[in-house]
Amino acid sequence: MTKAEPALAVRGLCKSYPLPGGGRTAAVDDVSFSVAAGGSLGVVGESGSGKTTVARMLVGLVRPDAGTIAVNGRERTPGERGGKLPGLRRPGGGRAARLRRAREIQIVFQDPYVSLDPRLTARQCLHGALRLHGRYQGEAAATRVGELLDQVGLGKREADARPRGLSGGQRQRLAIARALAVDPQVLVLDEAVAALDVSIQAQILRLLADIRRGTGVALVFVSHDLAVVRHITDDTLVMRRGRTVETGPTARVLDAPKDPYTRLLLSSVPREGWDPAETVRLRGELAGASRAD
Numbered sequence: 001m002t003k004a005e006p007a008l009a010v011r012g013l014c015k016s017y018p019l020p021g022g023g024r025t026a027a028v029d030d031v032s033f034s035v036a037a038g039g040s041l042g043v044v045g046e047s048g049s050g051k052t053t054v055a056r057m058l059v060g061l062v063r064p065d066a067g068t069i070a071v072n073g074r075e076r077t078p079g080e081r082g083g084k085l086p087g088l089r090r091p092g093g094g095r096a097a098r099l100r101r102a103r104e105i106q107i108v109f110q111d112p113y114v115s116l117d118p119r120l121t122a123r124q125c126l127h128g129a130l131r132l133h134g135r136y137q138g139e140a141a142a143t144r145v146g147e148l149l150d151q152v153g154l155g156k157r158e159a160d161a162r163p164r165g166l167s168g169g170q171r172q173r174l175a176i177a178r179a180l181a182v183d184p185q186v187l188v189l190d191e192a193v194a195a196l197d198v199s200i201q202a203q204i205l206r207l208l209a210d211i212r213r214g215t216g217v218a219l220v221f222v223s224h225d226l227a228v229v230r231h232i233t234d235d236t237l238v239m240r241r242g243r244t245v246e247t248g249p250t251a252r253v254l255d256a257p258k259d260p261y262t263r264l265l266l267s268s269v270p271r272e273g274w275d276p277a278e279t280v281r282l283r284g285e286l287a288g289a290s291r292a293d
């Protein structure tokens with residue numbers, strides 16, 4: 001890996017789905033981006049813009065129709081139909097290769113309640129993640145579990161609690177600890193703070209910023225919430241109908257948006273002196289422009 005190699009490089013990602021009446025809809029259409037080690041990218045857009053489909057393709061839950069995903073220069077898309085970047089090594093098959101790919105990119109979802117096993121305590125959950133990936137045995141595993149619990153701010157009581165004995169914020173801390181257990185290069189957060197109330201949201205965002213600084217993990221932060229994205233990301237990519245409409249440093253994109261759709265997203269956020277009529281007007285303009293395309 002050269003110094004300039006991004007932790008995550010995504011090129012020309014595409015995914016379409018069949019429509020009930022025939023034809024197909026492009027959920028993701030030619031999306032490209034990269035994130036440096038220790039960097040943080042926000043992926044924003046309205047509901048249905050394709051954000052979750054991108055997140056799912058990153059972790060291998062959805063197979064791209066085309067495009068490549070590479071971590072530290074190593075391609076991870078099996079993609080017989082995918083394009084190939086010159087100089088990238090193709091991924092191998094089999095369980096070991098799958099687990100290795102899982103260690104590269106981990107994901108935290110909006111609702112950890114559905115992804116956490118209700119029968120396992122927090123400690124057991126983390127031991128399970130270490131065991132699955134064959135990392136740390138015996139004493140070393142117990143020490144690592146202790147470190148992970150500390151890292152996400154879960155105490156002794158929470159360590160021995162099952163998910164139903166944890167608050168929403170604590171469950172999300174556990175989901176983050178489980179993701180970090182395998183030392184991923186990239187952590188994808190798909191609306192990971194959307195279900196939390198604002199003070200807990202702020203705590204989790206602070207935790208993620210600390211983790212980024214402490215571990216050098218690259219973050220991909222999928223969110224409809226522009227305030228959250230402003231807080232946690234260096235760069236932002238704006239999606240509309242599966243396509244990238246704008247990308248750049250977060251402060252520039254959010255303070256001086258170039259694309260009318262980004263302006264519409266920003267104008268939709270209630271704030272002091274907010275005029276909903278302006279949002280309606282911008283949406284009308286955008287719909288007119290789309291029809292003219």
Ligand SMILES: Nc1ncnc2c1ncn2[C@@H]1O[C@H](COP(=O)(O)OP(=O)(O)OP(=O)(O)O)[C@@H](O)[C@H]1O
Nearest residue numbers: 017018027045046047048049050051052053054224
């Ligand atoms: N499994 C699927 N089958 C058919 N269509 C799908 C499937 N998954 C997503 N889509 C469609 O692809 C488009 C993008 O969906 P996606 O969930 O990625 O958007 P999103 O921006 O994450 O929205 P939300 O914020 O509401 O989750 C939508 O039109 C959606 O209906």
